[in-house]
Amino acid sequence: MVSSAGRFAELDPLLPPPVPLASGERLRAVTASGTQVSAMLQRYRHGPGDAPLLWSAAEVWQLFPDPETAGTEGFDALLGALRSQVDTEAPGADSACVVNWPSRDAEAIRAFLDHGLVPLSALAVRPAVVPENVETDASIRLAGPDDYPVALALCTATFDYTGLVAHRKREQTAELLGPALRRALGEKATWLAEVDGEVAALAQCDWVESTPGSEAAELLPSGRWGYVNNVVTAPASRGSGIGRALMARAHRELLNQGATGTYLYYNPTNPLSSVFWHRQGYRPLWTSWEAHPAWALR
Ligand SMILES: CC(C)(COP(=O)(O)OP(=O)(O)OC[C@H]1O[C@@H](n2cnc3c(N)ncnc32)[C@H](O)[C@@H]1OP(=O)(O)O)[C@@H](O)C(=O)NCCC(=O)NCCS
Numbered sequence: 488m489v490s491s492a493g494r495f496a497e498l499d500p501l502l503p504p505p506v507p508l509a510s511g512e513r514l515r516a517v518t519a520s521g522t523q524v525s526a527m528l529q530r531y532r533h534g535p536g537d538a539p540l541l542w543s544a545a546e547v548w549q550l551f552p553d554p555e556t557a558g559t560e561g562f563d564a565l566l567g568a569l570r571s572q573v574d575t576e577a578p579g580a581d582s583a584c585v586v587n588w589p590s591r592d593a594e595a596i597r598a599f600l601d602h603g604l605v606p607l608s609a610l611a612v613r614p615a616v617v618p619e620n621v622e623t624d625a626s627i628r629l630a631g632p633d634d635y636p637v638a639l640a641l642c643t644a645t646f647d648y649t650g651l652v653a654h655r656k657r658e659q660t661a662e663l664l665g666p667a668l669r670r671a672l673g674e675k676a677t678w679l680a681e682v683d684g685e686v687a688a689l690a691q692c693d694w695v696e697s698t699p700g701s702e703a704a705e706l707l708p709s710g711r712w713g714y715v716n717n718v719v720t721a722p723a724s725r726g727s728g729i730g731r732a733l734m735a736r737a738h739r740e741l742l743n744q745g746a747t748g749t750y751l752y753y754n755p756t757n758p759l760s761s762v763f764w765h766r767q768g769y770r771p772l773w774t775s776w777e778a779h780p781a782w783a784l785r
Pocket of ligand 1: 644645648649719720721724725726728729730731732753754757759760
């Protein structure tokens with residue numbers, strides 16, 4: 488059997504070495520051809536004021552297959568075991584089964600699709616390549632604390648759209664976004680594009696260090712990463728090149744300040760952002776496969 492580090496490196500050279508999970512419940516299964524497979528199962532419950540509700544169900548059963556798991560049969564057996572476990576617990580309507588797995592594992596994808604999981608979100612990375620200049624009529628500037636109301640309205644507009652093409656929008660979206668956005672506006676890593684003096688687009692970014700033992704090291708190679716958190720163009724201004732111009736500026740600034748590369752989460756089911764981010768030089772590293780509600784897992 489290939490070691491777990493070897494298996495991940497074979498799948499995708501950009502994956503960091505797998506990190507053993509500190510907690511969870513061990514699930515075991517045997518494939519039709521007699522191979523033993525196992526995974527850890529973690530359970531989360533988010534309360535009404537918890538920010539993860541922006542991108543997550545309230546009740547989550549998250550499966551972490553052992554990193555050396557290989558082949559459709561193995562994932563098939565593990566997902567069968569997960570379904571049996573979920574059946575013993577009667578999940579509510581606001582629930583999900585989730586598996587976050589290297590995007591390039593095609594054999595695993597066969598099993599995920601067969602079990603009714605959908606690729607709802609992906610972590611994508613972009614190497615440290617300086618972007619070309621983009622001609623634009625928009626003027627681009629750093630955002631600050633005074634921009635909070637317009638920034639909040641734009642960030643909320645992201646969820647009006649992603650609420651149609653990915654996770655459902657929550658009634659309390661603005662309240663959930665508020666605290667992190669206020670902090671972000673004080674940190675000089677959010678840019679706004681203005682057209683005729685009106686704010687037309689926003690790119691809210693941040694810094695994330697991936698060092699051995701850190702949470703980020705579970706997903707990203709070591710380094711100081713620019714995190715592109717929320718990018719949105721006001722609905723009436725979409726498709727006119729503002730997003731490209733804004734990201735050219737944001738990428739250049741993050742790279743000038745020493746970013747190893749940049750990363751973000753996007754929804755593969757989003758017909759605008761999936762095309763936009765791939766053209767911006769991003770490619771998926773991890774894909775989050777989800778069944779909502781949890782009993783939709785087959
Ligand atoms: C993704 C998004 C930020 C892109 O911003 P934008 O200002 O529309 O981007 P641009 O105009 O620079 O580029 C959009 C691309 O889609 C094309 N496009 C064509 N018609 C379009 C339309 N009606 N709407 C959006 N894009 C359109 C553009 O031509 C362009 O492609 P190009 O590479 O050929 O130039 C914007 O579509 C948006 O806000 N979407 C909703 C929120 C969202 O999904 N955010 C991202 C979350 S990860």
